[in-house]
Amino acid sequence: MNCIIIEDQLPAQRILKRYIEDIGTLNLVGTYSNALQALDTINSQKVDLLFLDIHLPKLSGIDFLKTLSNSPHVILTTAFSDYALESYEFNVVDYLLKPFSFERFVKAVSKVSALKNTIQTKEAPVQDIFIKSGYEHIRINLTDIYFIKSDADYTEIHLTQKKHLSSETLKNWEEKLAQHKFLRVHKSYLVNTSKITKLMGNQIYLDDQKIIPIGRAYKEGLISQYSN
Structure with missing residues (x-):
């Protein structure tokens, strides 16, 4: 400042x-x-x-x-x-x-x-994004995303009851969504921190009962942000 x-x-x-x-x-x-x-x-x-x-x-x-x-x-x-x-x-x-x-x-x-x-x-406005999934461009509201998972050459965009595949890398998603409360919590996972309900051990519990892992290298940073 x-x-x-x-x-x-x-x-x-x-x-x-x-x-x-x-x-x-x-x-x-x-x-x-x-x-x-x-x-x-x-x-x-x-x-x-x-x-x-x-x-x-x-x-x-x-x-x-x-x-x-x-x-x-x-x-x-x-x-x-x-x-x-x-x-x-x-x-x-x-x-x-x-x-x-x-x-x-x-x-x-x-x-x-x-x-x-x-x-x-x-x-910061609530934003919609378009993801290229196969031959389609699908519009998704950022608040509907729970987490993004890296899967080989693709990433999976996980919503409440569905998921979409994207050709973008997890690193690209991390940079694109950093200002929207998305945080890297594992080498293979990016999570919407507003969806977190609790942390237990090496797992993150989301408000739709989904559970994703947290990497040891990312845990301290997540706890710091989650407690603020």
Whole structure:
């Protein structure tokens, strides 16, 4: 995520820069000592996250938020808790009271990541795909697919009560469906994670009572995603 810092205290700037570098998932595109200096960057670049102090010269952080019509996600950084309630009127994701630890910083950034993922999931349209099966092109809704299995030179697309054969490889399906909650769980299986009801041992149980295996190399990644 691209982020900027608006903070007039140099020690606080240095701490934020170090935390941003250490977390590894943020790209700092600008640091400013007052809010007005940051406007050009916000208006001309893709900025996902704003670390914003409240007590700033010329224009306070809260007043600055009032001027933004399409604000990035905001994490407020301040030594004063007085404005906490007012700040949440502007969809502030978190409110960091100085001095804050790296652990607390990571927690705040994680909230932004979770929020972005939720928004992207809601915005992602339900899609239909056409698969070439023999001489036919068959239209299938992605939500109807339970899993895809590799079978020699073909892949089997398993729906509720039927399956279709496709000439595409499992790797191609994995790349094509990654953004639609399909996950590789075995060298021969790609599963629609929204259909999972439970994991037991080395097996995955789906909501139509189908059971598919989970490979040892894929188990940890699936448990991590399935538990979120």
